[in-house]
Amino acid sequence: MELDNRPTSSLLHARLPEVAGNLPFHRLGAAPTPVRPLPGLTIGAAPVWLKDESGYGDGGWGGNKVRKLEWLLPEAIRTGRRTLLTVGGIGTNWGLAVALYGRDLGLRTVLALIDQPVDEHVRAQLARLRASGAEIHRTHTKLRTILTAPLLYAKHWRPGAAPYYLPAGGSAPLGVLGYVEAGLEIAAQVRAGDLPEPSHVVTAIGSGGTAAGLILGLRLAGLRTRVFGVVVNDTLRLDAPALLGLVDRTTALLRERGARFDAPAIAADHLELTRDWLGPGYGHPIPAAAAAAATAHDDEGLDLEPVYTAKALAALLARNADGGFGAGPVLFLNTNGPR
Ligand SMILES: Cc1ncc(COP(=O)(O)O)c(C=O)c1O
Known part of the structure; x- marks a missing residue:
């Protein structure tokens, strides 16, 4: 990496x-x-x-997500992370950018996704998220996301390589x-x-x-x-x-x-x-x-x-x-x- x-x-x-x-x-x-x-x-x-x-x-x-990743990804690498953990809606542009740019650097992405109104744009975006290789968890509500994120963090924790939690939208x-x-x-x-x-x-x-x-x-x-x-x-x-x-x-x-x-x-x-x-x-x-x-x-x-x-x-x-x-x-x- x-x-x-x-x-x-x-x-x-x-x-x-x-x-x-x-x-x-x-x-x-x-x-x-x-x-x-x-x-x-x-x-x-x-x-x-x-x-x-x-x-x-x-x-x-x-x-606009790419500019945020220009600072966040090098920090992930500098601190020895293997996994990026983030949250968003099921049409999240942010989550897709994390998954694609993280993948380029050999980082795995784990996404907890909240429901949002589904239209053509969101459906296509969810398909792209699935194709990105990210591990996807449909948490549906904000509350379930807040409860699930620590479990996902624990699941992907490795000695010396804790997941890097990125808040919604970076x-x-x-x-x-x-x-x-x-x-x-x-x-x-x-x-x-x-x-x-x-x-x-x-x-x-x-x-x-x-x-x-x-x-x-x-x-x-x-x-x-x-x-x-x-x-x-x-x-x-x-x-x-x-x-x-x-x-x-x-x-x-x-x-x-x-x-x-x-x-x-x-x-x-x-x-x-x-x-x-x-x-x-x-x-x-x-x-x-x-x-x-x-x-x-x-x-x-x-x-x-x-x-x-x-x-x-x-x-x-x-x-x-x-x-x-x-x-x-x-x-x-x-x-x-x-x-
Ligand atoms: C296309 C697009 N424009 C604007 C924004 C808003 O940017 P920010 O999250 O930094 O407020 C986002 C993401 O949230 C986005 O995906």
Whole structure:
């Protein structure tokens, strides 16, 4: 189980070189991910831009999970793990990315999966999960998952090689570093003139790591950009204190690993949240999201999925139509990563 000799440096290492030896990084995709204007989705005062994470990752599955794994997998290897244990819905993008990228490094993945509304997308995803070689346990409810996870941990425990437990969506502080890196990448693209400085970045919030990382990374890079988070999951606590707490824990991790920096002051108004696009709950389709996905496909050739990105785009379109982003520009993060 060895990491190959791909570039191991990151923008975060360049910004905080003192952590490089203590925080291994393994690049899994081609950075920076592309940015472009979306005139077909600019219906309102703020010009809409895209940062397209969908092609990130050279394994079987892309999107926002890969950036989290760039920090989590090297830690698993560094600490001698053989097994990755994680949880998610039966359509989990996260679980599939863990299984595929972990497999590439010789790591076994064990998944405890909660029920979610089943549609074509979820059915196909469950088939991919089964084909990935992961050991799958259908735990159905959140409570049964909480009770089962320690049993699975014990089952796969080996002397010197305890399973590496990764929380839902990889939103542990180490995984959050993936989107600190993306925040630094956005700043580099602004400085290079590839993108105007966004007033807001819009992302779906499923477990919070993407938003938390962006908040920290954008501040660390000195941008004024705020994060507009569209909460699509009601099975986890995803309010502002929880997300800002995750930012604080990520800052604490960087300090533990040797970072000597004045942590950027994070104010509550660096994050705006909406829960208006959740619908009846996690994974439940809503008509506005289906309409947004159809517009994105027809007008900009973008393929969004119904659980996260279509809801995030629906929120963006409605808020821009109401003038809520002012003059913008607003950056839509396409976190969907099918192959
Ligand atoms: C396609 C997609 N977009 C967005 C998200 C949300 O990211 P996060 O879990 O970091 O909040 C997820 C996963 O939860 C996802 O699979």
